[in-house]
Amino acid sequence: MDFISRTQEILDKHSNNAVIPVLQDVQNEFGYVPEEAVAHISSVTNINKSRLYGILTFYSQFYLKPRGKNIVKVCCGTACHVKGAEKNLTKLKELLKIKEGETTADGEFTLERIACMGACGLAPVVTVNQEVHGNVTSDKIDKIIKK
Numbered sequence: 001m002d003f004i005s006r007t008q009e010i011l012d013k014h015s016n017n018a019v020i021p022v023l024q025d026v027q028n029e030f031g032y033v034p035e036e037a038v039a040h041i042s043s044v045t046n047i048n049k050s051r052l053y054g055i056l057t058f059y060s061q062f063y064l065k066p067r068g069k070n071i072v073k074v075c076c077g078t079a080c081h082v083k084g085a086e087k088n089l090t091k092l093k094e095l096l097k098i099k100e101g102e103t104t105a106d107g108e109f110t111l112e113r114i115a116c117m118g119a120c121g122l123a124p125v126v127t128v129n130q131e132v133h134g135n136v137t138s139d140k141i142d143k144i145i146k147k
Ligand code: FES
Pocket: 075, 076, 077, 078, 079, 080, 081, 115, 116, 117, 118, 119, 120, 121, 123, 124, 125
């Protein structure tokens, strides 16, 4: 995919060059904000690259690396923590052979730790994409990932 020409099309759409909507559209287009896109936005808008990276790292909505087809999130809020979230996270790290925030080499899974997602009654909670799994135990994790 040609990051630069697509990024230019996005910049053209935002005539005022408001940078956050541009970055959001770039991420929607590529699934993350590639380095090439940041460099191009910087050269067109005259906004320093370090300032753009400052924005990208400040907002948790932005990703600087490609993410997997399946996003696995482990809730580590208080209720989930008390009911074994860390154990589930450890099990997922072992099973997927990645750390938090990483993506498997085959691009299938990205593993993330999240704060309370508002389903404390189901603690501990693990989500895979839009699917919410409650009362997750180590045994359930194998089934969830296989599915
Ligand atoms: S703490 Fe996990 S859903 Fe609230």
